[in-house]
Amino acid sequence: MADTRATGIRIEGLRKRYGAGETAVDALRGVDLQVAPGEVVGLIGPSGSGKSTLLKCLGAVIEPSGGRMTLGDEVIYDDGWKIRDLRALRRDKIGFVFQAPYLIPFLDATDNVALLPMLAGVPDREARERAHEVLAALDVDHRARAMPAQLSGGEQQRVSIARALVNRPPVILADEPTAPLDSERALAVIRILEKMAGQYQTAIVVVTHDEKIIPTFERIYHIRDGRTHEEAGEGLRP
Amino acid sequence: MISLAGRDIRHAWGKFVFTGVGLGLLIGVTLTMAGVYRGMVDDAKVLLDNSRADLWVVQQDTLGPYAEPSSLPDDLYRGILGMPGVARAANVTYLTMQVGHGDRDVRAMVVGVVPGGPGEPGQPGYLIAGRHITRSHYEAVADAASGLALGDRIRIRRNHYLVVGLTRRMVSSGGDPMVFIPLKDAQEAQFLKDNDAIVQQRRRTAANPAFNRPSVPGLLEAVIASQNTNSSVNAVLVQVRPGESPEEVAAAIRRWKRLEVYTRAQMEEILIGKLIATSARQIGMFLVILAIVSAAIVAFIIYTLTLGKIREIAVLKLLGTRNRTIAGMILQQALALGVLGFVVGKIAATFWAPAFPKYVLLVPGDAARGFVAVVVICVLSSILAIRAALRVDPAEAIGG
Numbered sequence: 001m002a003d004t005r006a007t008g009i010r011i012e013g014l015r016k017r018y019g020a021g022e023t024a025v026d027a028l029r030g031v032d033l034q035v036a037p038g039e040v041v042g043l044i045g046p047s048g049s050g051k052s053t054l055l056k057c058l059g060a061v062i063e064p065s066g067g068r069m070t071l072g073d074e075v076i077y078d079d080g081w082k083i084r085d086l087r088a089l090r091r092d093k094i095g096f097v098f099q100a101p102y103l104i105p106f107l108d109a110t111d112n113v114a115l116l117p118m119l120a121g122v123p124d125r126e127a128r129e130r131a132h133e134v135l136a137a138l139d140v141d142h143r144a145r146a147m148p149a150q151l152s153g154g155e156q157q158r159v160s161i162a163r164a165l166v167n168r169p170p171v172i173l174a175d176e177p178t179a180p181l182d183s184e185r186a187l188a189v190i191r192i193l194e195k196m197a198g199q200y201q202t203a204i205v206v207v208t209h210d211e212k213i214i215p216t217f218e219r220i221y222h223i224r225d226g227r228t229h230e231e232a233g234e235g236l237r238p
Numbered sequence: 239m240i241s242l243a244g245r246d247i248r249h250a251w252g253k254f255v256f257t258g259v260g261l262g263l264l265i266g267v268t269l270t271m272a273g274v275y276r277g278m279v280d281d282a283k284v285l286l287d288n289s290r291a292d293l294w295v296v297q298q299d300t301l302g303p304y305a306e307p308s309s310l311p312d313d314l315y316r317g318i319l320g321m322p323g324v325a326r327a328a329n330v331t332y333l334t335m336q337v338g339h340g341d342r343d344v345r346a347m348v349v350g351v352v353p354g355g356p357g358e359p360g361q362p363g364y365l366i367a368g369r370h371i372t373r374s375h376y377e378a379v380a381d382a383a384s385g386l387a388l389g390d391r392i393r394i395r396r397n398h399y400l401v402v403g404l405t406r407r408m409v410s411s412g413g414d415p416m417v418f419i420p421l422k423d424a425q426e427a428q429f430l431k432d433n434d435a436i437v438q439q440r441r442r443t444a445a446n447p448a449f450n451r452p453s454v455p456g457l458l459e460a461v462i463a464s465q466n467t468n469s470s471v472n473a474v475l476v477q478v479r480p481g482e483s484p485e486e487v488a489a490a491i492r493r494w495k496r497l498e499v500y501t502r503a504q505m506e507e508i509l510i511g512k513l514i515a516t517s518a519r520q521i522g523m524f525l526v527i528l529a530i531v532s533a534a535i536v537a538f539i540i541y542t543l544t545l546g547k548i549r550e551i552a553v554l555k556l557l558g559t560r561n562r563t564i565a566g567m568i569l570q571q572a573l574a575l576g577v578l579g580f581v582v583g584k585i586a587a588t589f590w591a592p593a594f595p596k597y598v599l600l601v602p603g604d605a606a607r608g609f610v611a612v613v614v615i616c617v618l619s620s621i622l623a624i625r626a627a628l629r630v631d632p633a634e635a636i637g638g
Contacts, residue, residue: 052636061556061633090632091558102553102635104242106249111240118239119559147249163557175636 007072008203009058009171010034014067014077016053016226027053028064029226035203037170040194042217042233043207050226051207052175058205059094059173060086071170091120095164095172095202097193099179101156103148103163109135109155110144113162120167127166134162137199138192154185158192165196172197174206183212190216242563243570246547257539258575262582264535265612268528269587270594272604275521277597282411282509286502289330291359291475292484294500295491302498303332303472304411304505305513310497312425315474321490323482328352329471330360331424334410337384337417338393344384346417347410348394350424350471353377359475362418368403374420379403381415394419395427411509413596421471429468439465529611536579537619540572544623548630556632565624569617576616580609 016028027050035041045051056062057069060076069076071093076083083089090096103112113131118124135141140158143151151159157177164172174193178186190206190213197204208214217233247254285304294303295310295318302308312329319327331350336343351360353371361370362379368388371377378399380386383406390401399419408416419427431439440462444450449461476499478487488499500508510518544551551564584605591598 055636056633059556059636061631061636087555087558087560089558090556096556096635098553098635102549104550104554106242106246107240111245115240116557119557119563124240 007070008034008036008039009069009071009205011058011069012067014054014057014069015065016050016057016062017065027226028057028067030067031223031226031228033205033221033228035171035205037201037203038198039219040190040197040204040206040217042214042220043205043223043228044209044214044220045223049223051223054223054228055173055175055205055207058171059096060089091116092167093169093171095167095169097157097161097164097172097174097177099176101148101153101160103151103156103159105148108145108147109140109151109159109162112148112159113166116163116167130166131162134166135159137165137196138162153180154188157181157189161189161192161196165200165202168200168202170201170203172202172204174204176208176210177206178208178210178213186210186213187216241570242567243574246567247571247574254575255578258578259582261532261535261539261575261579263586264528264532265579265583265608266586266590267583268525268532269583269600269605269608270591270598271521271524271528272608273587273591273598273600274594274596275518276599276601276604277413278411278514278517279510280599281409281413281597282514283506284407284409285411286505286509288363288408288416289360289475290357290363290477292478292502293476293488293491294505295327295474295476295495296472296498296500298496298498300498301508301512303330305508308472308498309470310472310474312421312469312471314495314497317495318474318476318491321487321494323478323487323490324476325479326357326359326477328359328361328475329421329473330475331421331428331472332410333424333428334412334414335394335427339386339390344386344392345414346380346384347412347414348424348427349416349418350421350427351418352421359477362403362405362408362416364405365403366406368401370403371418371420372402375423376400377402377420379405379418381408381417382406383409384415384417386417392417394423395430397423397427399423409597411513425468425470428470436466529615532612533615533619536572536575536616537622539575540568540616540620540623541626543571544568544627548627549635551627551630552632552634555630556635561628564627568623568627569620572616572620572623573613576612580612583608 011031011033014028014031018025018027031054057064063082064077066079068078110128110131113134114127117127117130132141135144138158138161140155143155148156178189193204215233220231220233221228296302296308297310300306300308315327315329318324329352333348335348337346353374371379376399378392378401380401382404386401388401392399443462444458450458478484484501488501491497491499554564587600591600
């Protein structure tokens with residue numbers, strides 16, 4: 001298997017067309033994007049610009065109509081060709097952080113995090129040890145046995161980040177992870193993502209509308225009418 | 239791997255338990271309906287067992303004495319007794335009626351038997367209290383299910399009887415408790431007319447010139463006397479000698495006495511196949527409807543529980559959970575609900591069965607079949623929810 005961590009995620013000329021004929025809609029018209037391991041980039045754009053479609057393509061949830069996507073040296077899509085098991089790819093190599101934490105309500109914090117390695121066949125005990133390790137890195141291990149309903153919003157979001165990190169994926173896709181949070185907590189989440197990206201050498205793409213956090217990215221991809229252009233951001237101040 | 243179904247159930251155990259109890263009560267009703275049918279069959283068999291007869295001799299071309307009226311002369315048993323292979327033969331009458339007791343009455347099957355000790359066909363086999371009928375008139379032995387006690391006085395038509403003995407599980411095929419009285423009294427009770435009717439009948443007989451002939455003195459009195467007595471019985475119960483074939487003895491009686499004779503197997507077929515067949519079909523319909531209602535309820539519950547977790551299922555699928563893991567979770571919950579429902583239903587049926595006025599027989603085999611049916615219904619019911627879950631697009635977990 002290719003080392004997916006070496007060069008992060010790269011997409012070239014990614015296209016996505018919905019429907020066919022006169023009613024066809026081109027949501028993505030040749031998107032280019034590259035995120036190195038340990039890097040956090042922002043992806044911003046107005047509604048209908050293609051952000052969600054791009055996120056779904058990056059997350060191997062929908063298949064692009066054309067273009068190429070690689071995770072490290074591993075080709076995921078290449079002009080209509082795709083790897084066979086997208087489900088396993090999502091499980092093992094892509095982490096997701098959602099706008100709402102979407103924790104499984106009937107599992108405690110540890111098992112919410114440990115579920116992914118368990119699904120990948122890791123023995124329960126080892127999966128829980130991994131979960132504790134990531135929860136500790138996110139300073140939420142003291143709430144390891146709490147059910148999601150017993151956690152605060154910030155704690156839930158940290159548990160969901162822990163879930164995204166637990167399989168050490170080469171890429172994490174964060175969909176509006178700070179939307180429901182105030183400025184202070186939003187910045188705290190971005191700091192956590194920055195720290196985890198460095199600690200686990202993970203490429204992180206943060207889709208956001210949040211004006212408070214947009215300047216904190218060192219690189220920002222703007223998407224409009226299905227195309228991206230890149231600009232530099234200010235980066236997080238210490 | 240943790241059990242997602244188990245964790246979900248543990249998380250929302252109150253909702254799960256209440257749903258299971260509700261389903262269980264429905265399953266309990268279903269098991270009870272099966273028990274009612276089994277009870278009817280058992281009552282029919284008990285009726286035959288308690289007759290302690292090998293053969294039932296009845297009026298020709300009838301299915302008597304339980305399924306159709308049958309009338310035989312009461313001296314016929316002597317001729318049957320003389321047939322080869324016959325050990326014992328006894329007259330018997332059956333009449334289902336209201337038996338008065340104080341200011342209330344009891345539905346009972348009044349059985350007319352020849353007074354004598356146990357062992358005679360038709361006699362109650364064993365008593366739980368008191369003694370057998372020893373007098374030719376006005377004594378009765380009653381089944382305990384009638385609510386009568388030793389020393390009670392009961393009223394059958396215009397005569398009063400003293401309860402001298404009590405039996406148990408002596409019931410008709412309809413589940414009515416039996417009351418045994420002397421044969422002569424039972425014969426009278428079957429055809430007893432009120433005084434006005436007797437006077438009117440005598441007047442009509444006297445007005446008939448065929449019976450009231452001046453040249454034949456005593457004819458009218460003889461005719462009237464014959465009208466006031468009843469020398470009919472419903473059946474003759476026969477026990478064959480050990481080693482004799484009931485079929486062969488029955489064939490001989492049919493041939494030489496020109497009567498209908500049924501063996502135990504034939505009588506069982508009449509009772510179960512004909513007498514309670516309509517009731518059995520009725521109960522069968524109830525069972526089918528209850529099974530469909532149970533399936534619909536399980537399907538609705540599981541479907542609703544699944545729809546309540548659509549977002550979690552989308553997240554699980556996005557995170558790479560296999561479809562079979564999600565389907566397994568739903569199936570396990572459906573089965574757990576079914577097992578809980580079955581346990582509750584079995585316990586409920588066991589508790590409330592004795593309270594039913596008629597005998598409810600809960601057979602372990604029915605419970606086993608019921609359990610298998612519940613499992614099958616749960617599996618089929620979960621298909622709808624599994625389909626809904628598998629249709630969930632993992633992209634639903636991502637906004638936009």
